[in-house]
Amino acid sequence: AQSVTQLGSHVSVSEGALVLLRCNYSSSVPPYLFWYVQYPNQGLQLLLKYTSAATLVKGINGFEAEFKKSETSFHLTKPSAHMSDAAEYFCAVSEIAASSASKIIFGSGTRLSIRP
Amino acid sequence: NAGVTQTPKFQVLKTGQSMTLQCAQDMNHNSMYWYRQDPGMGLRLIYYSASEGTTDKGEVPNGYNVSRLNKREFSLRLESAAPSQTSVYFCASSEATVSGANVLTFGAGSRLTVL
Numbered sequence: 643a644q645s646v647t648q649l650g651s652h653v654s655v656s657e658g659a660l661v662l663l664r665c666n667y668s669s670s671v672p673p674y675l676f677w678y679v680q681y682p683n684q685g686l687q688l689l690l691k692y693t694s695a696a697t698l699v700k701g702i703n704g705f706e707a708e709f710k711k712s713e714t715s716f717h718l719t720k721p722s723a724h725m726s727d728a729a730e731y732f733c734a735v736s737e738i739a740a741s742s743a744s745k746i747i748f749g750s751g752t753r754l755s756i757r758p
Numbered sequence: 759n760a761g762v763t764q765t766p767k768f769q770v771l772k773t774g775q776s777m778t779l780q781c782a783q784d785m786n787h788n789s790m791y792w793y794r795q796d797p798g799m800g801l802r803l804i805y806y807s808a809s810e811g812t813t814d815k816g817e818v819p820n821g822y823n824v825s826r827l828n829k830r831e832f833s834l835r836l837e838s839a840a841p842s843q844t845s846v847y848f849c850a851s852s853e854a855t856v857s858g859a860n861v862l863t864f865g866a867g868s869r870l871t872v873l
Contacts, residue, residue, distance in 0.1 A: 651798060676861070685762075685848055685864030686801075732800060736860065744789065744852065744860040745816065750800035 644669045644737040648749035656757045661705075661720040663752045665733030668714065674736040675716045676746075677707055681729045689731070692716060703727070728756045760784055762865035764849050770871045771839045779834040779868050781849030789852045789860065790832035791816075792824060794845040795867075801848065807832055839872045846870070 649664040667673055674693055678686040690701025697709045703726075707718045716733060733749040762783045771777055783790065788809050793801040793816075803816030807826040821843060823835045832851075836843055847868045852860035 648800075678862075685866050686850075686862070687864070688861050691861060745803065745806065745814075746791070746852075746860065746862060747803065747817070748793070748801040750798060 644673060644735045644747060646675075646733045646735045646747065646749040648733050648752050650752055651750065652753045652755065654755040654757060655723050657725055658722050661718070661723045661727065661754065663718040663731050663733075663754065665707075665716045665718065665749060666714050667716060667733075667735050669735065669737070672711075674744075675707075675709065676734040676736070677701065677705070677716075677718050678732045678734060678748075679729050680732065680751075686732060689718070723754075723756050725756050725758070728754055730754070762849055762851055762863055764847075764865035764868050766868060767866070768869050770873065771836075772873050773840060775839050776835065776837050777839065777870075778836075779847055779849070779870075780831070781833065781865060782831045783849075783851040783863070784830065785851060785853070785863065786829070787851035787853050787863070788829070790826065791850045791852075791862065792822075792832070792834045793848045793850065794818065794843075795848060796845050804834065804847075836870075839870075841872045844870060844872045 646667045676691045677689040680686045690699045692709045700706045730753045736744045765780045791806040792804040802818045805824040807813045810829045849865040850862040
C-alpha cells in the first residue's frame, strides 16, 4: 500500500522567511501526489498536484513542490512566508484501488506557524 | 453552488447510541469519501465509493457502515458509538472514477463527541 510521511508536525518560520514542509512517499508505481491546506475550522483545499507532467509543480498562493523520484520526496516550499500562510498542510498520495476508484491517503499533517 | 454539504456540524452522543452523518454533493461527481481527522494522525480514510451502488473499505472501517444512496448522497453510520470515535469527520467527492489525479472537494466537517 502507498503511504506518505510528513517530517515535522509543527514548523515555525518568521514572516518573509523560506517555508519548507517535507513529504516523503512510498510507492511501487509512479504516484500522483498532492498538497492540501486546511485553515482553522475549515475543510481542506487543494494547493497543488503532481501528475507526472512536470517535476516542479506550482500551486496557489506562491507555493510550489518538486517531485524527486530518487529521494521519493515531494517537499512543499514558498520563498517568503506571509502571516496568512499559517495553517495545517497535508501531503497525500493516490493509488488506484481494485474497484477503480482512487484511494487517496493522507499524511499526518504539518502545522505551519508564522512569527511576526 | 454549495459543493459538499455535511450534516450535522456538531453532535454529542452517549456510548452505544447510533447516528448517521449525511453528505451530499451537487457537482455531479462520481466518487465520494469519508475521512476522520484526529490530532497528530492526519486524515484517515474510512470508506469510499467509486460510483452509485459501490462502496469499499478504507484504512479504518471498523465500527462504521456507509450507504451510497444515489449519485449525490453518501452517508456514514455509527451503529454503536464508542469514545474512540470522537473525531472530526469529513466527506469529500471527486470527479473521475479511474484517475490517480482525482482532486478532492471537501465538506466543512462534522465534529462528533462520544461520551
